Amino acid sequence: MTAFADRSCAPLATVSGCDLRVPLVQGGETGYANFDYAASAPALAQVTDRVAALLPYYASVHRGAGYASRISTDCYEAARGSVARFLNADDDQVVVFTRNTTDALNLLAACVPGDTVVLDVEHHANFLPWTRHGRRVVPAADTVEETIQRVVAELCAKPAALLAITGASNVTGELLPLERLAWIAHQCGTRILVDAAQLAPHRRIDLRAAGIDYLAFSGHKAYAPFGAGVLVGRRDWLDAAEPYLAGGGAVRAVSTDGVEWAPAPQRHEAGSPNVLGVAALAAACDALAGLDETEVLEHERYLTHRLRYGLKTVPGVNFLRIWRDSADAVGIVAFTVEGFEPGRVAAYLSAEHGIGVRDGRFCAHPLLARLGVDAALRASIGLGTTATDVDRLVDAISTLVHKGPGWDYAETDGQWNPAPETRPFAATDAGAAPCGF
The missing domain is CATH 3.40.640.10 (Type I PLP-dependent aspartate aminotransferase-like (Major domain))
Incomplete structure (x- = not known):
């Protein structure tokens, strides 16, 4: 994403998992881009x-x-x-x-x-x-x-x-x-x-x-x-x-x-x-x-604006908003992608790009009903988020819309997963993950 005015935007704080590498379904691995701070944020150092x-x-x-x-x-x-x-x-x-x-x-x-x-x-x-x-x-x-x-x-x-x-x-x-x-x-x-x-x-x-x-x-x-x-x-x-x-x-x-x-x-x-x-x-x-209050606010607003600006350029992306006159928001962006189930998009982002977002109704069923959607995607920004993370998410959504996913996905009991799943998980590969089940 090159159209947005660039600026240096390093993490504001060191968080656990900042150097986490995750496997990709197509092979290889990449650094994890965490956009699920609103659900559970990583620990500060x-x-x-x-x-x-x-x-x-x-x-x-x-x-x-x-x-x-x-x-x-x-x-x-x-x-x-x-x-x-x-x-x-x-x-x-x-x-x-x-x-x-x-x-x-x-x-x-x-x-x-x-x-x-x-x-x-x-x-x-x-x-x-x-x-x-x-x-x-x-x-x-x-x-x-x-x-x-x-x-x-x-x-x-x-x-x-x-x-x-x-x-x-x-x-x-x-x-x-x-x-x-x-x-x-x-x-x-x-x-x-x-x-x-x-x-x-x-x-x-x-x-x-x-x-x-x-x-x-x-x-x-x-x-x-x-x-x-x-x-x-x-x-x-x-x-x-x-x-x-x-x-x-x-x-x-x-x-x-x-x-x-x-x-x-x-x-x-x-x-x-x-x-x-x-x-x-x-x-x-x-x-x-x-932390410096002004610096935190500027960091969050810059990244949120960069994310919204990038996603606006992708055909079929629609943002969720409650009030048309709301003047401020924290670093949370909820959206849908026309033609793609939110759960499928989230699975694709994780499996093929190493990006974590949240999908579903976010424990706010009455609100989602008011907004006229059954489910959506949510990307949330935190102290460890960088401009590179934002650009990776925008590019991944753009690739999905213009080229489609590079892997097959299947829904089972409301959960979308790669088909087949090639990444190691603790429940299926003993010793492959830290919990070692």
Whole structure:
């Protein structure tokens, strides 16, 4: 792709897998081009370094007198401070560690004392949990402005305890004006929750300045794929609710006749916590906070624009968009290719070009239905993405459209695969892959 104004665009950070080589179905191998950051981002070097440093000291937390237990406990509790600083959390907001965003939102759903209002564009993690105390769905309009007016009308028509909103669409990357929505919610006596799974890895978030009451995101989408997530929010609902899990660590005292539960965050962190995952999440927050905000934004916008510009030149490529007046988006591009099933395109990109993208409905079935497609492709950009990666993806899609695939593909149970498959996999070739099944 030579028509686009060129510029040097090296990775902004070192991530695991940056030098990964993968086999091709036609023979040989190539460097892996990862465009699936929106699903799970690779670990930052700072994250793996911190986990490696802590691993020899891994031990039980909060109740161990041994030196390793003291170190693990200190690291676990210090991680709350890293997350709070990363988000500029208010003094009354507590940091509760969870498994992921889905876990965090289900935890909060059990604490909300009333109805929750959501849009129909949400990821399932921010759409399904709220039925417990009443979920009211507002259909998004074709513009951000009209969508906001619909939210206003819903909140004014009937009181709601919570407005649960996406920070950035996991399908299109489009952003909503969170500070404005928080102000609107508060004027209506409603609190606001932001699903920041896609927003936190891409944009700085200031909970105090934006007036956000609750926020959740996942480590595995924020360059810390070690099984931890977080819910940050106002204490009162969390302290008043029943513990998310009943067990050790969530209590002050237990007798045969009753229990005295601890306040949040311990109230909702029963059992042995994921110390290494929490340390990884804190390391990612520290590393992301240390990057130059302007440089990160320019890097992402340049690569996203380069990708869109290149794909626009390919006949039959159509982009997905929720709002025609949306002014900003994170580095996510969703598209279809006329005449080709998305799953087949994704299999072709992987097998013949060593490129990883996501295909399907992205755990956002109502949104895909609104956009009038059964499935699509999604290319997502991260700190390790380069201009060369972008050009490889554009060239591969162009080759597919103009020449067709160079290999046969077959669909089995909704999954497209090369036919025949010549690449080694752990499940079929013992010892050929790292897991060695």
